[in-house]
Amino acid sequence: MERSEIFDKIQEILVDALAVDDDEVTNEATLIGDLGAESIDILDISFKLEQEFGFKIEQGELFPEGITQDPDYVEAGKVTAKGLQMLKERVPHFNFTDLEADPSVENVSKIFTVEALVTFCEQKLQAA
Amino acid sequence: MRWMWIDRIVELVPKERMVAIKQISMAEEHLHDHFPSTPTRKAMPVMPMSLIVEGMAQTAGVLVGHAEDFKQKVVLAKVSKAKLTKDATPGCTLRYTATIEQFTTAGASTKGIVELIEPSATGEGNVEVIGQIDLLFSHLDNNMGGVEYPEENFVFSESFKTLMETSGIEANF
Numbered sequence A: 001m002e003r004s005e006i007f008d009k010i011q012e013i014l015v016d017a018l019a020v021d022d023d024e025v026t027n028e029a030t031l032i033g034d035l036g037a038e039s040i041d042i043l044d045i046s047f048k049l050e051q052e053f054g055f056k057i058e059q060g061e062l063f064p065e066g067i068t069q070d071p072d073y074v075e076a077g078k079v080t081a082k083g084l085q086m087l088k089e090r091v092p093h094f095n096f097t098d099l100e101a102d103p104s105v106e107n108v109s110k111i112f113t114v115e116a117l118v119t120f121c122e123q124k125l126q127a128a
Numbered sequence B: 001m002r003w004m005w006i007d008r009i010v011e012l013v014p015k016e017r018m019v020a021i022k023q024i025s026m027a028e029e030h031l032h033d034h035f036p037s038t039p040t041r042k043a044m045p046v047m048p049m050s051l052i053v054e055g056m057a058q059t060a061g062v063l064v065g066h067a068e069d070f071k072q073k074v075v076l077a078k079v080s081k082a083k084l085t086k087d088a089t090p091g092c093t094l095r096y097t098a099t100i101e102q103f104t105t106a107g108a109s110t111k112g113i114v115e116l117i118e119p120s121a122t123g124e125g126n127v128e129v130i131g132q133i134d135l136l137f138s139h140l141d142n143n144m145g146g147v148e149y150p151e152e153n154f155v156f157s158e159s160f161k162t163l164m165e166t167s168g169i170e171a172n173f
Helices: A004-016 A041-053 A081-090 A097-101 A114-127 B049-066 B156-168
Strands: B006-011 B017-023 B074-084 B095-105 B107-120 B122-141
Touching: A004 A041, A041 A114, A041 B017, A041 B074, A041 B095, A041 B107, A041 B122, A081 A097, B006 B049, B006 B156, B017 B049, B049 B074, B049 B095, B049 B107, B049 B122, B049 B156, B074 B107, B095 B122
Parallel strands: none
Antiparallel strands: B006 B017, B017 B095, B074 B122, B095 B107, B107 B122
16 A cells, blocks of 8 residues: 555544544644644554554554653653663654654654654555 | 433343443433523423433443453543434433444444434334444553552442343343
8 A cells, every 4th residue: 555545544534533634634743742642542543543454453552651651761851772772662663863862751752743653554554 | 329321231242232221201300401492493301412422331331341241440531423413302212222343452442323212102112313422442451551540340330230130131240
């Protein structure tokens, strides 16, 4: 499936799940910051992606869970090197450039962009 | 006693589908305070739509809870869609049909149809689909935030047990 086709399907899913307008769903938009997704929306979006694309998504596979509460991964408000390494292993569909430049814990949610979601689905479809 | 918005479970296909009914009675106090009018009809007692959503949440919630023997704390997390096209008035019966769409360790999504059965003098009343209510439930102990809750299952209380027993369904919780 072409990347643009994946984007179109994801755009439709996000419009439905988050009650946002089409034009708000851009590649650069962050799900939590720009589109207002809450934790339960991530579950909703996972269900909708599974239905649309026919693959299974394990809990925590799409977006990492519990990282900010783990002292191994966060220290003095910054994601540790161990935390960054763990993120790269668990959620390789994210772009870590900005988080590496400023590993403040509030920046973790900013890596969850629409583009990352498209990459995630693209990788899942290729692996299937 | 929990505020129950379904009276009887009339069908349960485990992990798949549940049908429950609610008889709307003029004796219910909330109807005396809910008298909306519309441009096409005068004010009359009407079942609040928010409580119809709650009825569906209880129907679908029991279905999701039953799927894992009520070991999970099943909480309504999101009303994905709620569309109701007709008012439900005293004397009518609401019939809720909830179907599990997806089910994982984290939660479940359900689809729901609401039917309104108008009473008639000859028995079986007129049945009309009046709405669709799709919901998302979370299994609280597997929440993404990692928040811990008491061990006791405070969601499925004695009221739900009574509902199941009066519906002829075994309830071991």
